[in-house]
Amino acid sequence: MGILPDEIKPAMQGVIPSHVVTCSGDGTPNASAISQVYYVDPDHVALSHQFFNKTVRNVRENPRATAWLISPATFDAWNLELEYDHSETSGPIFDTMDMQIEAIASMVGMKGIFKLRAADIYRVMTVTKNVGERIPQPDIAAPAARR
Helix, strand or coil: CCCCCHHHHHHHCCCCCEEEEEECCCCCEEEEEECCEEEEECCEEEEEECCCHHHHHHHHHCCEEEEEEECCCCCCEEEEEEEEEEEECCCHHHHHHHHHHHHHHHHCCCCCCCCCCEEEEEEEEEEEEECCCCCCCCCCCHHHHCC
């Protein structure tokens, strides 16, 4: 049994963009939005390497990263602590991610803009479901009750 629970998979569909945070070798942080965190197996994910050259540079200097994902069905948020393993520029993972990114781009009117350069494979070190950390919705009845 791997570290990634099945309930995280909806957060990896690319419906809500994910975020990745890295640090350079000297500790300078960088945060980027990312089109896709792809489920590879119970212990690995692939991040879509499209635009984020600084992220790639940071990971080559310091192989640790953190990804933040949100499930579109439940709005549950997940934190993944990751360690870079390798990049793939062809093969089944790359091809599937490329197709999914094209579909995402087509849905938002940016077909042909999102070009997948590589599928960067990471080992998942830890996974944390952030329970109860959603932004609270305002109580609509509250202002009237204060009168």
